[in-house]
Amino acid sequence: MKILDWYILKRYLFTFLMMLLLFIPIGITVNLAEKIGRIIESKAPFGEVTAYYVDFTVYFANLLFPLFLFLSVIWFTSKLANNTEIVAFLSSGVSFSRFLRPYLIGATIVAAFALFLGMYLAPMASQGFNEFKYKYLKKNKKIQQTRDVYQQINDNDYIYVSNFIPKSKTGFNFTYEHFEGNELKYKIFAENIRYFEADSSYRLTSYLKRSFENGIETVEKEKRQNMRFPFELEDLTPVEYAAETKPYGELLDFIESEKRKGSTNIGRYEVVKLRKWSLPVSIYILTIIAVAVSSVKRRGGMGANLAVGIAIAMVYVFFDKVFGVMAEQSNFSAVVAVWFPNVIFGILAIYLLKKAKR
Incomplete structure (x- = not known):
């Protein structure tokens, strides 16, 4: 030069x-x-x-x-x-x-x-x-919440909560849908869902499960029901800044995963x-x-x-x-x-x- x-x-x-x-x-x-x-x-x-x-x-x-x-x-x-x-x-x-x-x-x-x-x-x-x-x-600020979380967990399962409070690990208006092909096999409703870290289980309040088999519907109700699900707590609490924390290669994979969900x-x-x-x-x-x-x-x-x-x-x-x-x-x-x-x-x-x- x-x-x-x-x-x-x-x-x-x-x-x-x-x-x-x-x-x-x-x-x-x-x-x-x-x-x-x-x-x-x-x-x-x-x-x-x-x-x-x-x-x-x-x-x-x-x-x-x-x-x-x-x-x-x-x-x-x-x-x-x-x-x-x-x-x-x-x-x-x-x-x-x-x-x-x-x-x-x-x-x-x-x-x-x-x-x-x-x-x-x-x-x-x-x-x-x-x-x-x-x-x-x-x-010490106002309790953080995530709202209207709708996720596809895998090829067959979908979850939804109207809002989730990470501090208490509690969600409201929870639904869980399980499909086989294009057919809905069962759907679970609960007024709220709470995660317990000790045994990685969830407690559902006002539990309602509707199952469909050969055109026949069966309904199951419980005041409380403890269950395990094939999703992680993070699926209910998507972090807004998640993409900012990932190197470029991981970011591409993360975006594809989130699109599928x-x-x-x-x-x-x-x-x-x-x-x-x-x-x-x-x-x-x-x-x-x-x-x-x-x-x-x-x-x-x-x-x-x-x-x-x-x-x-x-x-x-x-x-x-x-x-x-x-x-x-x-x-x-x-x-x-x-x-x-x-x-x-x-x-x-x-x-x-x-x-x-x-």
Whole structure:
């Protein structure tokens, strides 16, 4: 690489690293100030608190990677523009596309690391981060419940509960259906179901079983009935963040399994999967936008470029969050939700790049 490439690439990577080192301690301090009361009250061990903030660092660094990079590129490119270094580069016969090359090399390095982080390191951090949060930080909040859980356990069995309280291991309005082929063989109803860990059994209250054999229906009723079922307690308490905690290979298997079970959280899981690929792409897009916006020397200097950059970043975050929530909580396509912001800002990047070249 030429001297120009090394000069810009070192500034690119160094400024990005400094941006991370600057904002991560601020994020930890703000989070600690907000959570310190609950941490002390829950008597969380110091080692677990330390591990939580290590996981917190990786978890949020992964989420905010593109934005940190975007602001760092605007910062150092604006300094180059204010020092008229960009004018000197272009005046020496270097084209704008050639000037952009080290930025794209830097984006490739960061995108490769972001891909590795999202595939392997971030899932492990998410596991520890969420487990600590639910164990200590939400301990005294309103009792957590899962609602309207409908699962296909295997080829023949289906379960449903209207809501389930993990703390007491109790579900309400439970049904269990067993099919053989397309024929319903029996169906079990109960007002509530409670799990007993000692013998891995379930106690059903107001138990009712309807069996069908050769067109004849038989009904069995009991006030209470202890039973074992071919499903795990986790099938009644699907964890919303489950997909975030799995490496990419396990995530693919997990999504296929949840599809077979008829899980209602497929949209959320698909968003997690697709974002692992969209995030590295967004690094290229935001890098190009940042260079196009900040390579022009403005009357307001670096402050004007940062203001424009922050405004663009906020719009990007808005699109990303709104469409992500739509896919997680409705039948809206996860592919459209995840890639739409990149498509829109990719078009914006092409427009701004052409404008900057002129």
